[in-house]
Amino acid sequence: MAETVAFGSVPTEVGEVLAAVTPVGVVAVHFRDSERNRERIAARVGMPVVEDERRVSEVRAELAAYFAGDLREFGVEVDWRLMSGSRRRVLGLLYESVPFGKVVTYGDLAAETGVPARAIGSIMGSNPIPVIVPCHRVVAGDGLGGFSGGDGVESKRWLLTHEGHLPLALF
Numbered sequence: 001m002a003e004t005v006a007f008g009s010v011p012t013e014v015g016e017v018l019a020a021v022t023p024v025g026v027v028a029v030h031f032r033d034s035e036r037n038r039e040r041i042a043a044r045v046g047m048p049v050v051e052d053e054r055r056v057s058e059v060r061a062e063l064a065a066y067f068a069g070d071l072r073e074f075g076v077e078v079d080w081r082l083m084s085g086s087r088r089r090v091l092g093l094l095y096e097s098v099p100f101g102k103v104v105t106y107g108d109l110a111a112e113t114g115v116p117a118r119a120i121g122s123i124m125g126s127n128p129i130p131v132i133v134p135c136h137r138v139v140a141g142d143g144l145g146g147f148s149g150g151d152g153v154e155s156k157r158w159l160l161t162h163e164g165h166l167p168l169a170l171f
Helices: 035-045 053-068 085-097 106-113 115-126 153-163
Strands: 004-010 015-021 026-030
Touching: 004 035, 004 085, 015 035, 015 085, 026 115, 085 106, 085 115
Parallel strands: none
Antiparallel strands: 004 015, 015 026
């Protein structure tokens, strides 16, 4: 039987977060649920789409709990198939070593992995599993740095504030 991908989404403060799940685990997360994003993800993983609420229920529950402030560490399995080489090494290290509420700089990851800091930024921008593989926790030495998910840096700011790394904005 061919492998398939199933989709589920969760309404959040940063958008309708879409998760794609293979039989191995979460293979992609996107900040906008749309038919176009589902088609693009399915094409990238090269799998037909199926409806499978059982497969997506755990990641939907964990994403909902994370955005509600009730989850600090994801337990869902991750399918790393869209990553290889230095990209896999850098994102794997990030996933394993930077917990909720903490940050690391592009330079720190560069020093730890031997990948140039400029390449670290590109790797973060191409992370197929944001939030679960927490690229929002990678910051510049002198500020937030960039973010390609959701509404850009505003989404990164929201996620870091949600995790208690940044203070709530004063109004």
